[in-house]
Amino acid sequence: MTSRPVPTTHSRPLPAGLTREQLLEIYRYLRLTRTLEERLTALYRQSKVIGGLFRSLGQEGESVASAYALERGPHRDILSPLIRNLGSMLVMGAQPVEILRQYMAKAGSPTRGRELNVHFNDLERGFLGQISHLGDMIPVMAGITLTFKLRGESRVGLVYIGDGGTSTGTFHEGLNFAAVQRCPLVVIAEYNRWAYSTPPEKQFAVKDLAEKAKGYGISAGTVDGNDVLAVYEATKAAVARARGGGGVQFIEVKTYRRKGHAEHDDQHYVPQEELDWWAKQNDPVDRYVKQLLQHEWTEERDLTEIDERVRVEIDQATDACVNEPLPQPETTLPGVYASPPAAERLWFRSL
Amino acid sequence: MTEVTYLEALRQGLWEEMERDDRVFILGEDIGLYGGAFKVTEGFTKRFGEQRVIDTPISEAAIVGAAAGAAHMGLRPVAEMQFIDFISCAYDMLTNYVATARYRAGLATPLVVRGPCGGYVRGGPFHSQNPEAAFFHTPGLKIVYPATARDAKGLIKAAIRDDDPVLYLEHKWLYRRVKEQLPEGEEIVTPIGEARLAREGKDLSIVTYGATLWKSLEAAEQLEQEDGVAAEVLDLRTLLPLDDAAIVRSVKKTNKVLIVHEDTRTGGVAGEITARINEQAFEWLDGPIMRVTAHDVPLPYAPTLEDFVLPQTEDIVKAARWLAAY
Numbered sequence: 001m002t003s004r005p006v007p008t009t010h011s012r013p014l015p016a017g018l019t020r021e022q023l024l025e026i027y028r029y030l031r032l033t034r035t036l037e038e039r040l041t042a043l044y045r046q047s048k049v050i051g052g053l054f055r056s057l058g059q060e061g062e063s064v065a066s067a068y069a070l071e072r073g074p075h076r077d078i079l080s081p082l083i084r085n086l087g088s089m090l091v092m093g094a095q096p097v098e099i100l101r102q103y104m105a106k107a108g109s110p111t112r113g114r115e116l117n118v119h120f121n122d123l124e125r126g127f128l129g130q131i132s133h134l135g136d137m138i139p140v141m142a143g144i145t146l147t148f149k150l151r152g153e154s155r156v157g158l159v160y161i162g163d164g165g166t167s168t169g170t171f172h173e174g175l176n177f178a179a180v181q182r183c184p185l186v187v188i189a190e191y192n193r194w195a196y197s198t199p200p201e202k203q204f205a206v207k208d209l210a211e212k213a214k215g216y217g218i219s220a221g222t223v224d225g226n227d228v229l230a231v232y233e234a235t236k237a238a239v240a241r242a243r244g245g246g247g248v249q250f251i252e253v254k255t256y257r258r259k260g261h262a263e264h265d266d267q268h269y270v271p272q273e274e275l276d277w278w279a280k281q282n283d284p285v286d287r288y289v290k291q292l293l294q295h296e297w298t299e300e301r302d303l304t305e306i307d308e309r310v311r312v313e314i315d316q317a318t319d320a321c322v323n324e325p326l327p328q329p330e331t332t333l334p335g336v337y338a339s340p341p342a343a344e345r346l347w348f349r350s351l
Numbered sequence: 352m353t354e355v356t357y358l359e360a361l362r363q364g365l366w367e368e369m370e371r372d373d374r375v376f377i378l379g380e381d382i383g384l385y386g387g388a389f390k391v392t393e394g395f396t397k398r399f400g401e402q403r404v405i406d407t408p409i410s411e412a413a414i415v416g417a418a419a420g421a422a423h424m425g426l427r428p429v430a431e432m433q434f435i436d437f438i439s440c441a442y443d444m445l446t447n448y449v450a451t452a453r454y455r456a457g458l459a460t461p462l463v464v465r466g467p468c469g470g471y472v473r474g475g476p477f478h479s480q481n482p483e484a485a486f487f488h489t490p491g492l493k494i495v496y497p498a499t500a501r502d503a504k505g506l507i508k509a510a511i512r513d514d515d516p517v518l519y520l521e522h523k524w525l526y527r528r529v530k531e532q533l534p535e536g537e538e539i540v541t542p543i544g545e546a547r548l549a550r551e552g553k554d555l556s557i558v559t560y561g562a563t564l565w566k567s568l569e570a571a572e573q574l575e576q577e578d579g580v581a582a583e584v585l586d587l588r589t590l591l592p593l594d595d596a597a598i599v600r601s602v603k604k605t606n607k608v609l610i611v612h613e614d615t616r617t618g619g620v621a622g623e624i625t626a627r628i629n630e631q632a633f634e635w636l637d638g639p640i641m642r643v644t645a646h647d648v649p650l651p652y653a654p655t656l657e658d659f660v661l662p663q664t665e666d667i668v669k670a671a672r673w674l675a676a677y
Contacts, residue, residue: 111455111456115456119456120456121458123423123424128423129456131451136412136416136443136447138416139410139412139413139416139417139419139420139444140423140448141420142417142420143418143424143428144420144423145420146417146420146421147421147424147426150402150421169412170412170413170416170443170444173410173412173413174413174417176408176410177407177408177410177413177414177417180407180408181405336453336454336490337493337515338453338513338515339513339515340592343490
């Protein structure tokens, strides 16, 4: 971080117990997320991304801010991100080059080309990749946080679920199980208005997702998901309650998915004026920048400096991996089991 | 030596592993103070406490998912399905999450899911199932199915110690019916992946597992007495991975194979065994590989109906006679 003196004349006190360096670090993660996704979009259009591309445009704020409320480092808190929580993974220490390699199915990717996009994990850094079956990570994170509790460790888990994901059976079973066991688990429920093409009114009959949580005896609240500092403060408080033995905490973040389900999806089911409004009036990065400048917590050139550094970082990460090879076919057989070490190569491949 | 039932052997194995390794804990429905529907875990809460004997909601997916999370963190969970029929509620969690975890993500998931299987007990369609075929198709899982008291103990211990996820299928008809003298103070661990020659013979091989091992042994005895046919009986013990070598060894010795299982026929384990013998020992066969299995219907309740649907000793005798004469 730059060590420019803090302007003092008209500036408001720093918010949410954050230092100026932390405010700028949050900004860096927001910018890193958006720039990395923009780079992935370019690579997708060049057919360098092998599978689908999933954007978190408009939701970066809640991903970054909620993850930022955790304790990071080896043997500290663990979160489980969904496809639109790239920002949370970056906060936990995932590197842009890892994400790029994953999307391009490179041999050197964290999963060696076995899995897609953000589906990878590092429990040391504190992130556990999702599988595509929505809701399944809730029971798994219940088990991880149950382990924290059984061992008497002062650690917390955080798991994301989308509005559509709250319709699954595993969401219900996992949440109820964690509530009964009073697991130190924070659930971030993202109300982003679209589950693929399905709007909330076809997904559930409650108004707010927080109402669902109350049915499990879980403390729940709703927060403006595009207000970075509000999400940070709400998560910080929830994490503290969970760490202090308060059991499962549920935070609904109201946000908006500004892109289609994936890049192939033209969003014809979304009114254009709705998209325009969220882009112009309620972008989480714009709002955060406005706060930072209005309250004189930072100066414009601090932000442009970060933007430039992020751009260089993404350029370098792309250059480092874009021409790397795909995995060798033979590498696909090992590692199904601890023992035996590799699956059998079938006979017709030796003819 | 003490005579112990299959159920007591399983209980001892679980108990000994919990004594040996404090990472082992158990979770399931009514397993705590109640001791489980069949009393496999009776007395466990008193000895090991509620932290290691966890009563859960009726949530099989959450039980298996939570076990997976705990296993990632280095614990050794053993999850009980009150009846194995309910494992289908955790099918997604087992096949999509647990089975793929090591391969896709390098995540160790050493857990055991165990529960009472099988029929011959008038349990009806939802308390009598044999679920092995549903999971046999999934790379990443192991499946063991003990038939003897010794293996009930030896395989639960091996399953808990294994670094991969293991489905431990126990047969409720054998729980108190099968007894065996087991040595006290000697560690019994049955290696996963190894079949056991339960009876030697030269005229044909009966390949089986679970409750039908005992029916096959009865049939083999009857064939010896009444027909002078020497049937070899192979107890698979592990279904995934199959012990191809033991199967092929027996085929090469007897040249005729009858596969017997209690599960339904279509898509059952016997089909896969047949294919493997075809691939690995075709030239050694002196007759078609034949199957004795349950009929392809949901398992009915009435004794007359259940007896008709499930393979009986007499069915095995008749089928073996047919094959021996081929």
